[in-house]
Amino acid sequence: AQSVTQPDIxxxxxxxxSLELRCNYSYGATPYLFWYVQSPGQGLQLLLKYFSGDTLVxxxxxxxxxxxxxxxxxxxxxxxxxxxxxxxYFCAVSTGGFKTIFGAGTRLFVKA
Amino acid sequence: GAGVSQTPSNKVTEKxxxxxxxxxxxxxxxxxxxxxxxxxxxxxxxxxxxxxGAADDSGLPNDRFFAVRPEGSVSTLKIxxxxxxxxxxxxxxxxxxxxxxxxxxxxxxxxxxxVL
Numbered sequence: 185a186q187s188v189t190q191p192d193i194x195x196x197x198x199x200x201x202s203l204e205l206r207c208n209y210s211y212g213a214t215p216y217l218f219w220y221v222q223s224p225g226q227g228l229q230l231l232l233k234y235f236s237g238d239t240l241v242x243x244x245x246x247x248x249x250x251x252x253x254x255x256x257x258x259x260x261x262x263x264x265x266x267x268x269x270x271x272x273y274f275c276a277v278s279t280g281g282f283k284t285i286f287g288a289g290t291r292l293f294v295k296a
Numbered sequence: 297g298a299g300v301s302q303t304p305s306n307k308v309t310e311k312x313x314x315x316x317x318x319x320x321x322x323x324x325x326x327x328x329x330x331x332x333x334x335x336x337x338x339x340x341x342x343x344x345x346x347x348x349g350a351a352d353d354s355g356l357p358n359d360r361f362f363a364v365r366p367e368g369s370v371s372t373l374k375i376x377x378x379x380x381x382x383x384x385x386x387x388x389x390x391x392x393x394x395x396x397x398x399x400x401x402x403x404x405x406x407x408x409x410x411v412l
Contacts, residue, residue: 188338216398225405226405227299227300227387227402227403227404227405227406228339228387228389228403229403230400230401233398233400235398274338274339276338282327282329282344282346282351282352283341283344283352283354283355284329284339284341284401285341286331286338286339286340287338288336288337288338289336289337289338
């Protein structure tokens with residue numbers, strides 16, 4: 185069965201520091217991969233998605249993610265974190281159908 | 297235009313009662329999804345509609361859960377004989393195209409259901 189693992193329940197970074205959130209998936213073929221952000225009081229918002237082609241994808245708010253097939257990973261990165269980036273981040277996978285499977289999330293705390 | 301809206305924003309009910317949760321998708325979106333998000337977890341897929349029909353309801357946990365979309369726009373998630381374990385945030389999302397995995401899903405703010 186398909187699954188998504190986000191190993192870090194929470195991460196704290198200093199404002200201005202770089203960020204990497206980890207995501208590993210389990211699926212036999214090339215999946216469709218997503219990162220979403222959920223802020224308090226806000227709905228889930230798509231940051232970026234990967235389907236094929238260039239394995240480094242750019243998203244909104246300065247985020248990027250890299251698909252590494254050999255590691256079954258799709259880690260999210262940002263070179264310089266802003267206080268407004270504090271939120272819950274979800275990695276998700278879709279296997280070609282309509283069902284999207286989400287990871288348990290990583291909560292990002294940003295310290296001044 | 298307006299985003300996905302869900303009503304009510306909060307619902308408190310007693311064990312054994314029946315509840316209905318409503319989702320208004322973005323106008324013109326043909327695909328509609330329901331998810332359940334328990335505390336500390338990611339959203340869990342429940343059901344997907346393409347137009348009026350449920351194309352995939354494999355995520356509904358049991359026969360107490362049912363969803364409809366009679367006119368291809370508004371959808372209602374219905375839960376019978378609620379249990380305390382049904383307490384969660386129920387999220388709705390919609391997308392504009394064929395509903396394949398390449399479509400961007402736009403999420404509503406959710407309905408927080410509490411079963412006492």
